[in-house]
Amino acid sequence: MARRLRIGIDTGGTFTDVVALDEEGGGVVTTKTHSTPADPAEAFTAGVGKALGLLGAEPEDVAALSHGTTVATNRLLEGRIDDLGFITTEGFEFILEIARQSVPDGYGNSYFWVKPPRIVPVHRVRTVGGRLDHTGAELRPFDEESAVAAARWFREAGILAIGVCFLHSYADPSHELRMREILAREHPDAVVSLSCEVLREYREYERSVTTLVDAAVKPAMTGYLSRIAGRAAAPLLVMKSNGGVLSAEEVARQPITTVLSGPAAGALGAAFVVAHSGHGSVVTLDGGGTSTDVAVVLDGEPTLTTEGTIGRHPVKIPMIDIVTVGAGGGSVAWRSPEGALKVGPRSAGADPGPLCYGRGGTEVTVTDAHAVLGRIPPHLLGGEVPLDVDAAAAGVDALAKELGLTSERAAAGVLEISAWNQANAIRQITVKRGLDVRDYPLVAFGGSGPLLACRLLDVLGMPAAVVPENPGNLSAFGLLTVDVKNDYVRTRVVRDAELDPALIAGVYADLEEEAMGALALEGFGPGxxxxxxxxxxRYYGQAFEVRVPAPAGEPDDAFRAEVVRRFHDAHESLYGYCYRDDPRHPVEWVNLRVSGIGPIARPRLPERPQGDGDPSRARTGTRPVYFDGWEDTPVYRRERLAPGDAIEGPAVIEEFGSTIPLHPGFTAELDRHGNLVITANTRA
Known part of the structure; x- marks a missing residue:
């Protein structure tokens, strides 16, 4: 009899993480394999094969595969956007050049700022006659002649990826749909993205760029998904930025929805795991080989935003609010022209990787510093990846001489800078959003996430750090906790006092019908x-909105009043004030949204039996480790610990996918769900 296995595969910059769940027996297997940047599909296939081998299973035992990918994100971050064209409304050919007047960090700090190149240069923009107003009413008919001319120009120029964004097409998509028909006839090889399908809400610049980003990554993403789907013997689901998954076939139509999919899975996995231990609101820190991603979970749900950016491109799709910093294990340490020690954002990646990997690396990385100071073992992944500590030491020695430091001071400096880079990212997603970082425990995971946890508690004053079981594979595990989800939006700008509840009811009915139809295509039946x-x-006159949940039921006057009340409450919580019952500041409705959600069976997290409180059974020996100085430090195997076991620092706690250096003055205790909770013994 075939087993029912679900497998989560998260492709990172250095490793591809795999978690396999036996739905019937409840068993979980975790493993890793080196990422293959030249063709990520190779690591995907190798990781699945490795997991099946550990389980003694066959490909036909796999019921579903869930995948988090960075293919779309990496193309944008690396600027690999070639041969992209843009079709827009006549008279608006410079919309990308005009952009927004805002500049990074304000005008006072950006005197020498230069506007970056546009995603599509103006010579690859073509316009088409025709005009709608903001209600969707046609002011001028669609000009077929100019549309044909634009399609033929792109065909003759050999431009295959094209984004289409006409003015006010969020209100009526008919002109854009006609443009696609013409492109299909005149330029059949073109890959086309329409703004009415990518982002059906107002603000022309953001809608244009979001559509163009979708078009830019669509060829690469479609090819990648087709390669891995062809090798998979089970349905393939792909993680989206909004915190849901969707079938590969649907994701290929809107690949922009996959940006930040891996970090999103990590935040959701962390929220799922720590909720069982009573932590509803936390800060998550996902430390990988290339970068560290931080997010905030409030009352069990990661915060969402539609004001994200990927590289220099604004992307207004719903996504988990994540701040990424180039402070991973592979981040390169270097000496600036002024003589200062710097770390990142450049990474050694998977190939060649850090010096200690012995794969041809030539630069000192954060992982090398950890190895030289003894904070990680001389091998990774349970011995699968032996480390060349001597090569790392030689590299650190050379860097130390450049800086005029001892090797220990240089290595410790690398780790200190990396910790402050991570701390600044955490401040950005908490303090800058009105949250007191001292109110939230830190959930540290990823291969390198727990390595600096103690120092982050020191720097930020956070109450505790929680390290889940198998932290190096938590993002892959998170893929198994995620529902199918799709988002739909319509812009309807109207003041609350003038709002007809029938308008809300009609829009929500249309969106819900669309959402339930999409769920039916994903295999979810009625009910x-x-x-x-x-x-x-927003308040009338404001430039940006606040999103609030809307209740179920008939959208009547009571419904409208409840949504407005929630808006006032949310505005006061976010900004410290609101204009409740103040007619001088009327409320304005802007966008109506619906998410269609198809629930999946989640893994079980059973409680473990209480131990005797003696962690000595987990001790495997000692080795020299540098904290404030060198000292022989006890080493523990995490899987041998039981709930109630407490370890006093200094110590090193090792497991398959990660390591926890426990600094002097800190205690780590295993809770009933297998999480290690780290706290400082005293606070200054």
């Missing part, structure tokens, strides 16, 4: 899926 409503509101 198996659900919808969640939300709305974007």
């Amino acid at each position: 198996e899926g659900r919808v969640a409503r939300s709305a974007d509101l």
Whole structure:
């Protein structure tokens, strides 16, 4: 009899992480394999094969595969956007050049700032006659002649990826749909993205760029998904930035929805795991080989945003609010022209990787510093990846001489700078958003996430750090906790006092019908899926909105009043004030949103039996480790610990996918769900 296995595969910059779940027996297997940047599909296939081998299973035992990928994100971050064209409304050919007047960090700090190149240079922009107003009413008919001329120009220029964004097409998509028909006839080889399908809400610049980003990554993403789907013997689901998964076939139509999919899975996995231990609101820190991703979980749900950016491109799709910093294990340490020690954002990646990997690396990385100071073992992944500590030491020695430091001071400096880079990312997603970082425990995971946890508690004053079981594979595990989810939006700008509830009811009905139809295509029958409503509101005259959940039921006057009340509450919580019952500041509705959600069976997290409180059974020996100085430090195997066991620092706690250096003055205790909770013994 075939087993029912679900497998999560998260492709990172250095390693590809795999978690396999036996739905019937409840068993979980975790493993890793080196990423293959030249063709990520190779690591995907190798990782699945490795997991099946550990389980003694066959490909036909796999019921579903869930995948988090960085293919779309990496193309944008690396600027690999070639041969991209843009079709827009006549008279708006410079919309990308005009962009927004805002500059990074304000005008006072950006005197020498230069506007970056546009995603599509103006010579690859073509316009088409025709005009709609903001209600969707046609002011001028669609000009077929100019549309044909634009399609033929792109065909003759050999431009295969094209984004189409006409003015106010969020209100009526008919002109864009006609443009696609013409492109299909005149330029059949073109890959086309329409703004009415990518982002059906107002603000022309952001909608244009979001559509163009989708078009830019669509060829690479479609090819990648087709390669791995062809090798998979089970349905393939792909993680989206909004915190849900969707079938590969649907994701290939809107690949922009996969940006930041891996970090999103990590935040969701962390929220799922620590919720069982009573932590509803936390800061998550996902430390990988290339970067570190941080997010905030409030009451069990990661915060969402539609104001994200990928590289220099604004992307207004719903996504988990994540701040990424180039401070991973592979981040390169270097001496600046002024003589200062710097770390990142450049990474040694998977190939060649850090010096200690012995794969041809030539530069000192954060992982090398950890190896030289004894904070990680002389091998990774349970011995699968032996480390050349001597090569790392030679590299650190050379860097130390450049800086005029001892080797220990240089290596410790690398780790200190990396910790402050991570701390600044955490401040950015908490303090800059009005949250007191001292109110939230830190959930540290990823291969390098727990390595600096103690120092982050010191720097930020956070109450505790929680390190889940198998932290190096938590993002892959998170893929197995995620529902199928799709988002739909319509812009309806109207003041609350003038709002007809029938308008809201009609829009929500259309969006919910669309959402339930999409869930049916994903295999969810009647009654198996659900919808969640939300709305974007603002005070009249404001430039940006606040999103609030909207209740179920008939959208009547009581519904409208409840949404407005929630808006006032959310505005006061975010900004410290609101204009409740103040007619001088009327409320304005902007966007109505619906998410279609298809629930999946989640893994079980059983409680473990209480231990005797003696961690000595887990001790495997000692080795010299440098904290404030060199000392023989006890080493423990995490899998031998039991709930209630407490370890006093200094110590090193090792497991298959990660290591926890426990600094002097800190205690780590295993809770009933297998999480290690790190706290400082005293606070200054």
